[in-house]
Amino acid sequence: MRTILLGPPGAGKGTQAEVIVKEFQIPHISTGDIFRENIKNGTELGKKAQEYMDKGLLVPDELVVAIVEDRLKKEDCKKGFLLDGFPRTLPQAEALDNVLKDMNVTLNKVINIEVAKEKLIQRAVGRRICRQCATAYHVDFNPPEKEGICDKCGGELYQRADDTEETISKRIEVYLKDTKPLIKYYQDQDILVTIDGEKDIKEVSKAVVQTLGGES
Ligand code: ADP
Ligand code: ADP
Ligand code: ZN
Secondary structure: OEEEEEOOOOOOOOHHHHHHHHHHHHOOOEEHHHHHHHHHHHOHHHHHHHHHHHOOOOOHHHHHHHHHHHHHHOHHHHOOOEEOOOOOOHHHHHHHHHHHHHHOOOOOOOEEEEEEHHHHHHHHHEEEEEOOOEEEOOOEEOOOOOOOOOOOOHHHEEEOOOOOOHHHHHHHHHHHHHHHHHHHHHHOOOOOEEEEOOOHHHHHHHHHHOOOOOOO
């Protein structure tokens, strides 16, 4: 299974990614998670990315494409992969097509998760992330069993610096301008499926897994 999760910030991509990678046993490639890991470790890449992320802007295409290209060439991607948060611009999508062509593979499906703007802000503002394993929770919609602690690994939960109402609004603006055109790009390739992301987490998961031809 080679697939992409497309959707505005806060739509539930990361949440649904967890279910997909479990069902299909494929690696989860989240460019946002890769950048946050680099920021945590104080790498040069992390320093560069943070300047853009804090402002709600996209990291430049060249940086992102190079990272994804490297990642896709690793052995574990031979059985497939799930891209979450990449591509986010037309040049990124075109670069991805070239990489896949080199690898002699094609995408199975692109899942477009649709959620209205007011809900995106509510979701992002209440989002809490595990410092250790990057699992996302929500203070109201998907709380952990113990406040502030990850159910899966016991890690500490924190609020992302870019999950303020102001930065989220900026990110939605950037999404509408730079990322939304990818819907047409993948429609033209006949691989886009749009899913209603406003239902509860379990219902969305069911629709996503069914779309991809899975069992649960
Ligand atoms: P969300 O889950 O809210 O959609 P992500 O974790 O995917 O956010 O991304 C957080 C930030 O990381 C983005 O606002 C952007 O600055 C940067 N980023 C992540 N993926 C990309 C990408 N493919 N291209 C450019 N910037 C990216
Ligand atoms: P994205 O990766 O698209 O930015 P996330 O998966 O991180 O989105 O979800 C954003 C926030 O919304 C998280 O706090 C998550 O727990 C919550 N969330 C995800 N899906 C749903 C849903 N279907 N209903 C309500 N809240 C959700
Ligand atoms: Zn955790």
